[in-house]
Amino acid sequence: MRTCVSSMAAGSSMEWLKSVKGVILDMCGVLYDSGEGGGQAIHGSIEAVKRLMDSGLIVRFCTNETQNTREKFVQKLRAMGFDISVSHVFSPAPALVRILRERRLRPHLLVHDDLMPEFDDVDTSSPNCVVIGDAADKFSYQNLNEAFRVLIGLEKPLLFSLGQGRYYKETDGLKLDVGVFMKALEYACDVQAEVVGKPSADFFQTVLNDMSLQPHEAVMIGDDLLNDVGGAQSCGMKGIQVRTGKYRPSDEKHPSVRADGYVDDLAAAADAILTSSLTNH
Amino acid sequence: MRTCVSSMAAGSSMEWLKSVKGVILDMCGVLYDSGEGGGQAIHGSIEAVKRLMDSGLIVRFCTNETQNTREKFVQKLRAMGFDISVSHVFSPAPALVRILRERRLRPHLLVHDDLMPEFDDVDTSSPNCVVIGDAADKFSYQNLNEAFRVLIGLEKPLLFSLGQGRYYKETDGLKLDVGVFMKALEYACDVQAEVVGKPSADFFQTVLNDMSLQPHEAVMIGDDLLNDVGGAQSCGMKGIQVRTGKYRPSDEKHPSVRADGYVDDLAAAADAILTSSLTNH
Secondary structure, X not given: OHHHHHHHHHHOOOHHHHHOOEEEEOOEOOOEEEOHHHOEEOOOHHHHHHHHHHOOOEEEEEOOOOOOOHHHHXXXXXXXXXXXXXXXXXXXXXXXXXXXXXXXXXXXXXXXXXXXXXXXXOOOOOOOEEEEOOOHHHOOHHHHHHHHHHHHHOOOOOXXXXXXXXXXXXXXXXXXXXXXXXXHHHHHHOOOOEEEOOOOHHHHHHHHHHHOOOHHHEEEEEOOHHHHHHHHHHOOOEEEEEOOOOOOHHHHHOOOOOOOEEEXXXXXXXXXXXXXXXXXX | OHHHHHHHHHHOOOHHHHXXXXXXXXXXXXXXXXXXXXXXXXXXXXXXXXHHHHOOOEEEEEXXXXXXXXXXXXHHHHHHOOOOOHHHEEOHHHHHHHHHHHOOOOEXXXXXXXXXXXXXXXXOOOXXXXXXXXXXXXXXXXXXXXXXXXXXXXXXXXXXXXXXXXXXXXXXXXXXXXXXXXXXXXXXXXXXXXXXXXXXXXXHHHHXXXXXXXXXXXXXXXXXXXXXXXXXXXXOOEEEEEOOOXXXXXXXXXXXXXXXXXXXXXXXXXXHHHHHHHOOO
16 A cells, blocks of 8 residues: 555645545456456455445446446456446446437447347448447458448448557457557548547546536546546546556556556555545545 | 540640650559459450550559569469569569568568468568558458567567558459558557558659659559559659549549549550650650
């Protein structure tokens, strides 16, 4: 904990922690490491979530996970030992389904097979937009060509990307994330994708609305400097980066994004937040 | 031919055609359409190449083809009826092999299986750079991950791309080209690739050197507005776009690149060039 506090204090005063009323937690790389067999909890994170919840802070979960339906995803985390309610988890697919409905769009879907049930009630005939998620092995040359042909064939190509992450860490190594294939299709068709999920401001705002908090009252904790920390900061929230998951030491020297605190893991973040906010309660 | 001349004259005077001493021809989409079984010659192009060569103009071929060795590629075109010498064909792989040797680089290769013989004499142990070509079906999620991991593991990630095309047309439809996967890996690793092949100025200059011509004495004829026409114009050459291959009508309204002439096909381009240059001989 000493390391954590010193790191939190290094850049600026920790005073802001005292006004924190809510915590938004990224999931993969913060709560658990993904990989074969569903992955495993990061040491100390199950207890850290419990401590944050028990403290009276409002806790929500915000993930760009698109390899699974939200329900299945929460089931997996519960099996690991996390006490999480589905209604407290915000993920891109349900947010996109709302957008598709509002704008009467019919998507061509290039998403993971296990995410497909989220789109059960969505009309996918004669597609007038393309949606990509973290399709992993489904990002074959053939499937990318198919999505490309739909997109380039539209009068005004419209591409939605469920997140814009570069890569993530699984137990067997780093893997390319959906943002990489978003950039590929953007270049192929000379379009700019609409990103649904982190770091979209709309997405963060939905979570804040659910918490009934103002941005300055909430802190985002994530392993992704740009999408978690940078995205939250753009909305007026504070952002803490954990040194787990996809964290790389070079993140702490990033030219444009600087976290409000760097901590070893979620347990250390909870220590720092609870120590500060306790003095406030 | 009437259409052609009127189109050539539309934007500006055709006077420049009179000073043309050499012609550089793109191959796929100009000479032939690729596809199952190797593709087929575009109507009139075999005779057009012969007429240009017989006229005394210096003719070279410049391709970003990386699905085959240069030798095999020329064999294929000869089988279609084109009278082409291997030494007159410029393609990215031999140019890259020279660069790798000069800079003592050992590549991790993500290229088409049929291109591999070009790298027979290249050391690929402990790679310190990544090379991508038009790998087509080899652009699987697994192979892209592998290239990404090599790249992100380097102290200073170095990526070479054999061309930067967005897509090309095969007989069964449009297909994603290497540039799309270059953008993907650039984004994943936050690097900028070195492009070998069109539209690299070095690449065009090598062809001009071989022709012993100054840029203003040569014209490039291609179906790709940005890589053929725009690339050649950046080097001081003229550029003509043919309305075959990957040509799309919207190319003629491109915001930043305007060809010096638009013609229906290579036969029409040869008509225009030979009509003008004959008056000069």
